[in-house]
Amino acid sequence: MLNELNQRNKIVYFVTSLDYGGTQKNLYYIVKELKNYKWDIIVISLKKGGRYRDKIISLGIKVYDLGLPENFSFLSLFFLIYSFTKFIFLCVKHQIKIVHSFLFQANFLARFVKIFLPKTKVFCSERVAEKQKLWQLKLLRFTKFLVDKIFVNSTELKEFVLNTQKIHNDKVVIVPNIVEPNEINIKFSDSEIRDELGISKKDFFVLSVGRLHKQKGFDLLIEIVKNFNEKVKSLSCERKYVFVIIGDGKEYFNLLNYAKKLNVKEYIKFLGYKENVYDYINACDLFLLTSYWEGSPNVVLESIVLKKPIISTKVEGVSEILDINFVISLQQTREKIVEEFVNKIFEVYSSExxxxxxKCLSEKFCIENYLSKNVVKKYLLNYVDNII
Known part of the structure; x- marks a missing residue:
């Protein structure tokens, strides 16, 4: 059935940006797998360039960008009108039957395809439980009638979408994130990465990865490092340790100054963006996720593939992956959150x-559910069900 309509099905994947991120990585895995079904695929990005643009083109897939500026300004409104007009033109030109969008700006604009091409099916992927830009949620709720299906990547995110967009339950479908073990390649050994960081094999290496954005909770991580440092010193532990953060973003100087203020700068290394993030995950002793909200974090799945212990805040998606004893609730005082993190990190640190x-994995976790071949089948079944 999945191949029945492949010769006449043209699909556009519409995304805000093709720069690095979990959404873009999942999009890459989706189009790579979908090529096996011989569907006619086009990718359209609102913004220029991006680290995943060339990777998708290398698959033989046509990529268009609509020229929207990276930073929003008054002039961006004119670019937005131009970009949307070009987007509709491309959909008409290629006789698109399905538009599947990712990230807020693309999700919002994609819905209006229904006005110009009422027979085109519109699917939107919600990736995170946005808890900061509430105006976005209002716009999505106002335009919900233009969407055929909304894909979410966790049970908690589905509940969030149902509550914020007031949409019918049947319209929200859970399709998990993709992790592809064959794509996780190690270029530099454990010892090479540790040499780069100036630490020995015996030193305790804690890693966090993500954009330097308030959502990712790196301010919380810095407080955790402060209290962990105090605990280690109070117990006269000799094992050295370092906390490493990979990622770039606008919060860099704020976080650096906060680390200085709490006198823990010497224990934290900010590495910026790294192309070979898997090498660092492979070399670490513990992966730490301190986000305040998510959808279902890709990096947790990747850390599991590389067999690393994980401790995380209880954000959307992690309870389906991790054991409850390694998930820290955010529904308690800041002091208690930090204390629970410190105690759990110390448990791993002091392990002989x-x-x-x-030990960190949930009993219900199964890696097979997250492989691209199985995830893409779920997308396809929804595509086909809505076309027929």
Missing amino acids: ENFDYK
């Missing part, structure tokens, strides 16, 4: 042997 990552 390598900590078994399997």
Whole structure:
């Protein structure tokens, strides 16, 4: 059935940006797998360039960008009108039957395809439980009638979308994130990465990865480092340790100054963006996620593939992956959150042997559910059901 309509099905994947991120990585995996079904695929990005643009083109897939500026200004409104007009033109030109969008700006604009091409099916992927830009939620709620299906990547995110957009339950479908073990390649060894960081094999290496954005909770991480440092010193522990953050963003100087203020700068390394993030995950002793909200974090899945222990805040998606004992609730005082993180990190730190990552996993977790071949089948079934 999935191949029945492939010769006459043309699909556009519409995304705000093709720069690095979990959304873009999932889009890359989706189009790569969908090519096996011989669907006619086009990718359209609102913004120019992006690290995933060339990767998608290398698959033999046509990529258009609509020229929207990276930073919003008054002139951006004119660019937005031009970009949307060009988007509609491309959909008409290629006789698109399905538009599947990702990220807020693309999700919002994609809905208006219904006005110009009422027979085109519109699918939107909501990736995170946005809890800061509430005006976005209002716009999505106001335009919900233009969407055929909304894809979400976790049970908690589905509840969030149902509550904020007031949309019918049947219109929101859970399709998990993709992790592809064959794509996780290690270029530099554990010892090479540790040499780069100036730490020995015995030193305790804690890693966090993400954009330097308030959503990712790196201010919380800095407070955790402060209290962890105090605990280690109070117990006269000799094992050295370092906390490493990979990612760039507008919060860099704020976070650096906060680390200085709490006198923990020497224990934290900000590495900026790294192309070979898997090498660092492979070299670490513990992966830490301190986000305030998510959808279902890709990097947790990637850390599992690389057999690393994980401790996380209880954000959307992680309870389906991690054991409850390694998930820290945010529904308590800041002091208690930090204390629970410190105690759990110390448990891994003080382990005489390598900590078994399997202790961190939920009993219901199954890696097969997250492989591209299985995830893309779920998308396809929804595409086909809505076309027929």
